[in-house]
Amino acid sequence: MTAFSKSDFGPGFSWGVATSAYQIEGAVSEDGRSPSIWDTFSHTPGKIKTGENGDVACDFYHRYQGDIAFIRQMNMQVHRFSLAWPRILPGGTGPVNPKGLDFYHRVIDRTLELGLKPWVTLYHWDLPQVLEDKGGWTNREIVSWFGEYVEVCARAFGDKVKHWMVLNEPTVFTALGYMQGKHAPGRKGLGNFLPAVHHAAMAQAEGGRILRANVKDAQIGTTFSASYVEAAGPTWLSRAAAASYDAVVNRLFIEPALGLGYPWKAAPFLLALKRYIRPGDMEKLAFDFDFIGLQTYFRQQVRFDPLALGTFAREIPHAERGGELTEMGWEVWPENIYLLLRQFSAYKGVKRILITENGAAFPDTPQGERVSDPQRLKYIQDHLAQVLRAKREGVPVEGYFYWSLLDNFEWAEGYRPRFGLVYVDYPTQKRILKDSGRWFGEFLAN
Ligand code: FCB
Numbered sequence: 001m002t003a004f005s006k007s008d009f010g011p012g013f014s015w016g017v018a019t020s021a022y023q024i025e026g027a028v029s030e031d032g033r034s035p036s037i038w039d040t041f042s043h044t045p046g047k048i049k050t051g052e053n054g055d056v057a058c059d060f061y062h063r064y065q066g067d068i069a070f071i072r073q074m075n076m077q078v079h080r081f082s083l084a085w086p087r088i089l090p091g092g093t094g095p096v097n098p099k100g101l102d103f104y105h106r107v108i109d110r111t112l113e114l115g116l117k118p119w120v121t122l123y124h125w126d127l128p129q130v131l132e133d134k135g136g137w138t139n140r141e142i143v144s145w146f147g148e149y150v151e152v153c154a155r156a157f158g159d160k161v162k163h164w165m166v167l168n169e170p171t172v173f174t175a176l177g178y179m180q181g182k183h184a185p186g187r188k189g190l191g192n193f194l195p196a197v198h199h200a201a202m203a204q205a206e207g208g209r210i211l212r213a214n215v216k217d218a219q220i221g222t223t224f225s226a227s228y229v230e231a232a233g234p235t236w237l238s239r240a241a242a243a244s245y246d247a248v249v250n251r252l253f254i255e256p257a258l259g260l261g262y263p264w265k266a267a268p269f270l271l272a273l274k275r276y277i278r279p280g281d282m283e284k285l286a287f288d289f290d291f292i293g294l295q296t297y298f299r300q301q302v303r304f305d306p307l308a309l310g311t312f313a314r315e316i317p318h319a320e321r322g323g324e325l326t327e328m329g330w331e332v333w334p335e336n337i338y339l340l341l342r343q344f345s346a347y348k349g350v351k352r353i354l355i356t357e358n359g360a361a362f363p364d365t366p367q368g369e370r371v372s373d374p375q376r377l378k379y380i381q382d383h384l385a386q387v388l389r390a391k392r393e394g395v396p397v398e399g400y401f402y403w404s405l406l407d408n409f410e411w412a413e414g415y416r417p418r419f420g421l422v423y424v425d426y427p428t429q430k431r432i433l434k435d436s437g438r439w440f441g442e443f444l445a446n
Contacts, residue, residue: 002384003385004384014077016078017401017421018081019404021087022036024058024406025060031087031103032087032100033087035086037136037177038054040185048414056426067405067406069114070422070431070437072116077115079117081118086128087099089128093149096156108161118163119356119401121223123146123166125184127185147206147207150211155214162218162219166204166211167203167207169295170197170224170252171253179192190269198273201253205285219291221293223294226250226340227296227298229249231303232302238304245302247264248263248270250343251263252270254350256285258349261282267311290351290352291398294353296337298318298336299331301316302315318331326379332360334383334386337383337387342390342395351396353395355399359379360419361410362376366432372434373435373436377435402440403419404421
């Protein structure tokens with residue numbers, strides 16, 4: 001029993017799950033799909049901790065009918081998934097692949113047939129490799145390459161899909177992919193990171209404008225990764241380090257979208273972005289999003305470190321804080337989601353917020369036809385209690401999408417961390433609804 005019920009969240013609150021194409025689809029060479037940067041990266045020795053790749057993943061490409069039915073079974077209404085750019089435009093730009101569009105028409109139709117709403121993410125990190133070969137996000141031309149792709153999707157699916165998210169977590173794909181080299185395409189350094197940031201921020205707003213022009217009655221959003229940031233000590237230096245870290249982790253993409261520009265006062269190294277900004281760009285960074293998607297898993301505590309170039313902030317390892325850790329090594333601290341909802345709702349231009357991702361990986365072991373996952377269930381319930389706390393205080397939070405529907409390919413971590421409400425036995429592709437998923441079914445039943 002929880003201290004709250006579905007009705008406490010109100011009738012307009014959306015309940016759902018989130019996935020992304022590369023993490024679940026598999027079928028990487030089927031029906032004309034071209035390689036993405038994640039195919040290249042995962043096939044490069046040493047990049048994925050377990051040596052695995054997304055070639056087969058959850059085989060969602062062939063099993064989507066049954067998989068989407070689990071969402072219905074859990075009494076949710078929203079199926080958030082992403083479109084794979086290399087399936088739809090295998091050349092990155094240019095001729096459309098009809099078989100790529102067909103696949104997503106089938107996914108959307110199945111979603112609608114079950115009475116669910118499709119919420120579509122346009123870019124969840126699987127850039128066509130052909131475009132990375134031309135510089136990827138560091139090449140300013142990506143703004144028009146992306147625009148072409150968005151227009152194709154908006155025209156193809158706009159009659160059936162009314163909820164759109166332009167980018168998934170631009171801070172994460174630029175920082176891990178173009179600064180730290182831990183994610184595809186594995187590039188490093190400010191010389192890659194800063195142009196990638198500016199071009200992604202331009203594409204974020206441009207994508208919004210193209211959706212607005214092409215989809216009638218669209219609800220247009222985009223998603224941001226977020227972590228509540230705390231200074232580890234009371235000193236001025238420690239607080240300044242926390243502020244600059246917060247600027248990069250939480251403010252870097254939302255503020256330009258809101259017309260506030262980049263947060264360079266708190267993080268002066270971002271002034272180097274000016275090298276990539278052309279006259280007229282600052283105005284084009286703004287777009288009036290109908291909602292924002294917040295995605296959060298943990299808080300960060302940071303301390304001042306003169307050697308941490310850029311932010312001068314060093315993260316305190318989660319394991320040193322003494323709290324419960326997930327399979328990702330992430331600290332479980334539910335108040336994080338409440339504090340972030342407060343922080344992001346304080347922006348004047350933010351109208352509605354949805355939690356478009358939140359969830360936890362724990363080692364799950366099936367026992368016959370059951371998977372008992374009490375830690376995940378507690379994680380969900382404790383986070384929902386904090387969402388409700390924010391909502392009761394007036395934060396316009398209107399939905400919660402659990403990450404993820406299925407256990408899946410967790411990027412550089414491989415298949416080891418299991419985030420799903422549905423267990424996937426990879427060798428047989430057998431699925432089992434975990435106890436946390438069964439709980440959703442009961443909690444959301446009318
Ligand atoms: C988010 C990503 C998602 C998944 C979760 C665990 O940052 O958007 O694809 O990897 O983390």
